[in-house]
Structures are given as structure tokens and as C-alpha cells.
Amino acid sequence: AQKVTQAQTEISVVEKEDVTLDCVYETRDTTYYLFWYKQPPSGELVFLIRRNSFDEQNEISGRYSWNFQKSTSSFNFTITASQVVDSAVYFCALGNSGYALNFGKGTSLLVTP
């Protein structure tokens, strides 16, 4: 069963628009970790945030913010005032049991001027 669902395959916005990337996860564990990674066109994976299941506080880092809601098993990512440099593929990932990070299929974000 897919453990991380990123229903939005591609999103296209115009610069300065706000955009939210959705992530829904599935786990029966009470202890788990959620992550967001950015993969720019250059291909590397850039770590953005880590959240554990006991910390439901939302987080803001500059133009980035994350909304973690255990009640809906969601960990959504919002970019405020998007910029062209935000164009990338964004992955949500879950660490719960075993050793692997379970990745969603990613959302490709295109920000146009």
C-alpha cells in the first residue's frame, strides 16, 4: 500500500502567487517522522524539513511553511510569494518502520515570471 500520497503531479503558478503542495501519509505507528525534500533541475535532493509525530506545531521558515495535521494524516507545504527559483520537484517522505524513507511520487512545481 502506498504510504505517502502526493496527489498533485504538476503545478504551475505565476511568480508571487502562493502555492500549497499536499502530502497525505498512511501509518499505524504512533512514532514516525515526516520530511520534505526539494529536487531542483540539477538533480540533488535538498532537505527542507523534518517533523516527528509528537510535534504538531506548524513551522515557518521564510517563505516556506508547513502544516502538520495528524487528524487528517496530512503534512502540507506552502510557498508564499513564489519565485522562479522555487521551480523544482518536491517530495514528501515518511519514516516509520524499517530503515527506508518512504517517498511520495513528487510534485513538480513550475513558477513562471
Next chain:
Amino acid sequence: NAGVTQTPKFRVLKTGQSMTLLCAQDMNHEYMYWYRQDPGMGLRLIHYSVGEGTTAKGEVPDGYNVSRLKKQNFLLGLESAAPSQTSVYFCASSTRSGRRYEQYFGPGTRLTVT
């Protein structure tokens, strides 16, 4: 600190050829991982290692072998490459146990099998 490095960055193989991808980390991490990324997919775990001399299978291990002879290195081998192994390969490392999901990724190796 270089973090996690991968060699080579790009490689083209013909079907049936063999090759080894090298991953090295300088963070003294116990755990190391090999993932593959295919178009439209997230990363999937191929093999992992929880310490020098130990390896284990991940989600998609068929067609690959690994070795961890030194703590800082994790090798991924393809004995007889197939076009289905065309992918981008990422190595990662992490500290042990409770922090194992804080994985540091290398820059990736793009492999094409023709």
C-alpha cells in the same frame, strides 16, 4: 566535510555489462543506503547497511549486489546490466537507530543502460 559523495556522476552501459557505483561518507555514520529514482516515482530503497560488514535488502533489490567493507564506503554493483536499471541512483547515510531517518543524500549517479 564533503558529506556524501558518489562516483561516477554519469555512466552509460550496454546490456550485460557490469559496473560498481561507489558511495563514500565522511560523517562517521553507521547506516548507509542505496535508492533508485525512476521518472514520476519517488525514491525506492534497493539495499542498506547498518554497519561495516552487514547488508540487507530493501524494496527493489533484484539485479543488484552491495558490499560494506569499510564503514565509510558502500558499493552498489550491477553484475549484468539491463535497460530496466536505467535510473538515477542516490546513496544516503545516517546515524543509528532513532535518528536513522535523518538521511543525508549524495548528488546522485545517472545510469543509462542501452
